[in-house]
Amino acid sequence: MSTLPLAVSRRRRRGVRHTLDMRVSPYAYVAPFFLLFCAFGLFPLLFTAWVSLHEWTLLSETQEFIGAANYTTLLADGYFWNATFNTLSIGVLSTVPQLALAIWLAHLLNRRLRFQTLFRVALLLPNVTSVVAVVVIFSQLFGRDFGMINWILSWFGAGNIDWAAGTATSHIALSVMIMWRWTGYNALIFLAAMQAVPRELYEAATLDGASNFTQLRRITIPMIRPTMIFVVIVSTIGAMQIIAEPLLFGQSSGGGGGVATGGPDRQFQTLALFVYEQGFANSTFDFGYASAASWLMFVAVVIVAGINFLITRKVKGGLV
């Protein structure tokens, strides 16, 4: 008789454990992501704002609160505005042609096609290549004296272009590297969206005598608009943060200048590279100043991404 209460309590205990399992397990399973994001994603981003209000360097023991002083210095800093201009210039030069080309390539692939897999693998090959490899390879191709690109251009009567030296030429060279690495990837993303567009729409349009280009403009683009918005925003955010390409290009093109200046005349220093220079590559290790630049960059990213969102949403076409 004495075993009965024990059995009940064991059953109840199992019941409690079951309820606990059902209630708590789901949260425990998603917790690692949220904890990690808060610790290494969200917290650093927010803490940047706090650091930016201080005189704060890697080496100093104490940090003095200086209010908005870093920001006022920054807004008067010509190098900061130079970096802002370069970021926008390289961003536009690399993103606009890239996305147009990606949509067109996806359109070409979105048919029954022989060697479909082969083409897709080839398109994604550059994306598997590391950014270091890309810049090393293209620095050679863009070389002033013995680069293959200048050699080809010389057939058309061009002289030896010193790609890294000029503002416009260095922006073009960097944009080519970025485009080479990302066009195929974005084409595949667009292709995935295009495959969800009903075939009948194209068949009907063909019967109506719509050209290939008209079909792309009037059917495909309106139908994949959500994906376009997504890709445009992600590309914008990526373009605003470009850093590895100019950093490496400055080192491997041998033009001189500091480690992170983006060329001797800062002709291709981007905002992210400016932040890196102030925080890590400068003898002052000025974390406060670099954080202020980071935070302004964050604001800029949000503004530019927002503008692009509104523009992309407005892209018209429509089926009627």
Next chain:
Amino acid sequence: MKLRYLTLTAVAFFSAFPLYYSVVVASRHNSALAEVPPPLLPGGNFFANVARVFDTVPFGLALVNSVVVAGSISIAVMFFSTLAGFAFAKLRFRGKNVMLVITVATMMVPAQLGIIPLYMLMVKLEWTGTNYALIVPALVNAFGVFFMTQYLTRALPNELLEAGRVDGCSTWGLFWHVVLPTARPAAAVLGMLTFMSAWNDYFWPLVVLTPDNPTVQVALSTLASGYVNDYVLGLAGTAIGTLPLVAVFALFGKQIIGGIMQGAVKG
């Protein structure tokens, strides 16, 4: 029709040519760079150049570090993403939809802008210069969680889970015996994608590591930024640091591309 194949072939050529050309240069002597027209076929100097790479930077150590870092990140991402994907796809709990939306939204956070506090955090934890600084922040990411959620919603039959429950499985038991086997194909693709991006990661390792204990990408950038511009040396390093990955990709290209496109559809 002809034009389409012609265009795509041209694009495929431009995608592959720079990689091919890097091997050509890497297999020659520096003097070949000055030749006009430039050489278009590989020479016989490749292994001599690779040996120079190992003499110039600690490339063996870099390879070990990269394998350890990319390997542990991939395994962790596969595991935690499947776990969270299971919860989001098949379990009921309050706040689930909001949490999933937040997860997707975090993909748009420009996390690189928090790099200074992140570095300060690593200094506090005394992880600078170690692989922990690379591995721990990357143990799981929003893309992986979203990717596995998508897959498990589609591929994991509810009946299977119910049957498991009837047999007395706990939630963890279900995960272990039912979810993991089902998730394997998608998790493998996720693992490969993660491995590639971890292997290729450059900026964060550059900030937090030192040149004497580098990953492959950091070692390559040291090579490339040498005082004398030795392109052959840089490209030889690039070839051995990149080509294994490219080869793996060419082998599993179909699956990897399928994975990228699947993750994208509802993005």
